[in-house]
Amino acid sequence: MGKSAMTAAEVGSQLRQPEGENGIRVGLAMNKSNAALYKMAVDLLGIKSGDRILEIGFGNGYFIPTLFEGETSIRYTGLDMSETMVAEATRENQARISDGSVELHLGRTEDMPFAAGAFTKVFAVNVLYFWDEPTxxxxxxxxxxxxxxxxxxxxxxxxTMLQLPFSTDNFILYSAEEAKVLLEANGFRVSEVRTGMEAPRMSADGSTMVELENICLHGIKI
Structure with a gap:
């Protein structure tokens, strides 16, 4: 028998915190659906030699190798609250974990265990929606x-997220201006906001054709 389709609520829950076989399926779908947005974020990050980078919500770790393509001297730390995704990403990035250039941790953003000033750069792709307490x-x-x-x-x-049936469950949605105001109210100076429309394509759950607006905000700690 084929695998039964997930409901919109189940998709939303899995996008928030992937678990089990369905979580693995969703993670693989995100590798495709997040590719353009991830590239946009990394370009804006402006990776430099010696950067100490934290990614929040790394999923199955598919994109981690791309961070090392321009600068091999960086140190990457990942934080994700899904045990399933940490296990998948660990398997996919074992060589870099072994050489010490990549560390992966299970945990929530609000409770991250890292030392003050540990990182030069932090980024998160499609994660803001899932912070119940963004402050x-x-x-x-x-x-x-x-x-x-x-x-x-x-x-x-x-x-554009409202085109997706699952976005009404487990998501807190933002406009570019609302996200900018949020960062500026919490210790960051927003120096750039990039936006761009993706070409129409099938949604990650295969339910509908969508045309999504990507938004990347570049904030500097003040």
Missing amino acids: EALSAIHRVLDTGGVLVLAIRSRE
């Missing part, structure tokens, strides 16, 4: 960023 999450990020450190948040706009 607490941003406070934790502010603490672990070095002086003048960079935060890049990548999301899709509320208007």
Whole structure:
């Protein structure tokens, strides 16, 4: 028998915190659906030699190798609250974990265990929606960023996310302006906001054709 389709609520729950076989399926779908937004975020991050980078919500770790393509001297730390995704990403990135250039951790943004000023750059792709207490999450990020450190948040706009049936469950949606105001109210100066429409395509759950607006915000710790 084929695998039964997930309901919109189940898809939303799995996108928030992938678990089990369905979580693995959703993670693989995100590798395709997040590719353009992830590239946009990494471009805005402006990776430099010696950067200490924290990614929040790394999923199955598919994109981690791309961070090392331009600068091999960086150190990457990942934080994800899904045991399933940590296990998948660990398997996919074992060589870099072994050589010490990649560390992966299970945990929530609000409770991250890292030292103050541990990172030069922090980024998160399609994660902001899932912070029930965004002020607490941003406070934790502010603490672990070095002086003048960079935060890049990548999301899709509320208007275009509402095309997706699952976005009404487990998501807090934002416009570009609302996300900018949120960062500026929590210790960051937003120096750039990039937006762009993706070409129409099938949604990650295969339910509908969508045209999504990508938004990337570049914030500097103040």
